[in-house]
Amino acid sequence: MSLTRRRTAAALLALPLALSATPALAAGGGGRPRPRTLHIAGDSTAAQKYADAAPETGWGMALPFFLGRSLAVANHAMNGRSSKSFIDEGRLAALLEGVRPGDLVLVQFGHNDEKTEDPTRGTDPYTTYQDCLRQYIEGARARRAEPVLITSVERRRFAGDGTAKATHGEYPAAMRALAALEDVALLDLQALSLARWQELGPDGTLAYFNWLDPGESPNYPAGRQDNTHFAPKGAVEVARTTARALLDERVLAPRDLRRLDEQVPESWITWPQA
Template sequence: MALSRRHVVVGGVGLAVSAGGTAYAGSRRSRTVWIAGDSTAAQKYADAAPETGWGTALPFLLGRGLVVANHALNGRSSKSFVDEGRLDALLAGVRPGDLLLVQFAHNDEKTEDPARYTEPWTTYQRYLRLYLDGARSRGARPVLATPVERRRFDADGRAVPSHGEYPAAMRALARRERVALLDVQALSLALWQELGPEATQAYFNWTDTKQDNTHFSPTGAIAVARLVARELLRTRVLAPHDVRRLDEEIPSSWITWPEAAA
């Protein structure tokens, strides 16, 4: 049977990808790390290579007993992901002890599109609560991740934030709901600043025909996944034995792009 875009072989939407196999805390099954998000995290296909979502690289940084199920999808906001039934589909597979990582904002910012737009301090927070409530109702742990930063620099070479009030709104919600927060926005902005305007080109989807300052190359996806893994450790969502390769080189050749079936 032909595979659809919702059923992919490696790191794909709707399919768990093992990052190990050892049971967790005496259990005979692995825990699943579910990802709900947009194109910056999503699995990419051969027709989009070398564009890479950070969710594709995350399994290389997680230890045995953890599996990644990447449901992030291009073009989705916290609102459209819910309205299209994708959160319900994801939650149907969630089991007690799993994690749900939630990263949205890039498309929530699209004021011209009512199907995706949310206002930071009202509808954005309201939709994010649906993810938190859904995970908790199934005995899973929700984790919020502020949106990874775009590649933007001012005339003086300073990395410029691009997400307006959305990161602050997510941080406030995490405090109020007592949910772990991975501050990927702040960390990625600092990383782009450290690298500078020229070096960051290699981290984004810059090719001979495209200068994409939002989506990542394999190098960038691995770097952002490393930020996510370090934050999961820092916030004690994961224990030291749950992560690996935090300070090791991960070859870009490990990233693959499945063929997209018709």
């Protein structure tokens, strides 16, 4: 059976439960069904940032700009977490409590799984990393939701000749292999972002990452040269890429998305108080 047919069959299987859940209205009543929710499990590159970290921005903060009104985002991504520590701290269990039939569970880990010197976070690409990712897949499917694996967005790293460098070792390949084995939708954000950084080049990418001159931001009085975390421009770019990939992989339909080819002002990004 083709991937499309398998997903159709899974959707039909979920239909009775989904229909039974339809009367569960959004808080506040009004007769409207609860929006379909995209739950993000991930690390600091996706996470919500607060006023004391501005202008650092996670791509999950910008994702709602590209989604239709029938979709909501629940961003559970957290700084410093790996696929393992997110589970061990009970964060996956907390995320799954809010998952309903028809929702999506977006899973992006790898940056901190690579820190194998830290036993609380490090994983091995083809053993413990895949074992952890399976828990996200199984948890989503148990709730009649669709898991979506996302390879880690690339850092800003360039060789001397200006070639954008891959920095995530075997973790993206291990996620791709698991997605194929488990028949899970995959957004290859690592490959997509690497190609984009190559297009922009070393100088062009500076505005996309949290690079700041001394005195430019009160949160970073000495300046900042961060090649991992995003400025608002970078978060918007990665969120747009993620939304397009959701469309290309047929996880979402055209009616679910908006502004894919429109400018999104950086001023739309806000950082609440912690």
